[in-house]
Amino acid sequence: MTAIGFVTRTIHGGFRGQLKLLPVYADIDIVPNRDKSGDSSPDFRIFTQGIEVGSGRILTGESRGTEYVSLSVAAPGLGGCKLCANLGRTVGLYGEGSFFLIWNPVA
Template sequence: MVPNRDKSGDTPADFRIFTEGLEVGSGRILCGDSRATDYVSLSLAAPGLGGRRLSADLGRTVGLGGEPGFFLVGNPVD
């Protein structure tokens, strides 16, 4: 997951997601309603996923031992 350095305006994704040199998804920075904290909304799609698109949210949390960490919550897509 790398920042989208070519982003201009609000429409393009904030991040591009790659695996083995193949772009498989994108991420957009959004603000949560309940806590007004930023998180990244991810969208993944690749032939290896069977033609389905997967969505998930990536946010910050406190990890083991009080260290900062991240959490990933999957979002079903019909």
């Protein structure tokens, strides 16, 4: 698993941290989508410098049946490619509300 960033849970139910790739380093905010209007709407919206660059959905894992957050980011700095990642707990590191952004390459 390749970690491409790090976030911590905020008091408002979202996450704040950094996306770190070789050519890209961006502070990001993952905020709950308060305007969610149905199952097709994302659970989270991702912003950097006030610009929306992606979304996140709460999904349930097939093997364990536990919930996790799946992220999708698309921005000009990524060369027109979509970046997918999941939030993974930092077990034993940085405290209970900390998560790595785990790269999830799309096949």
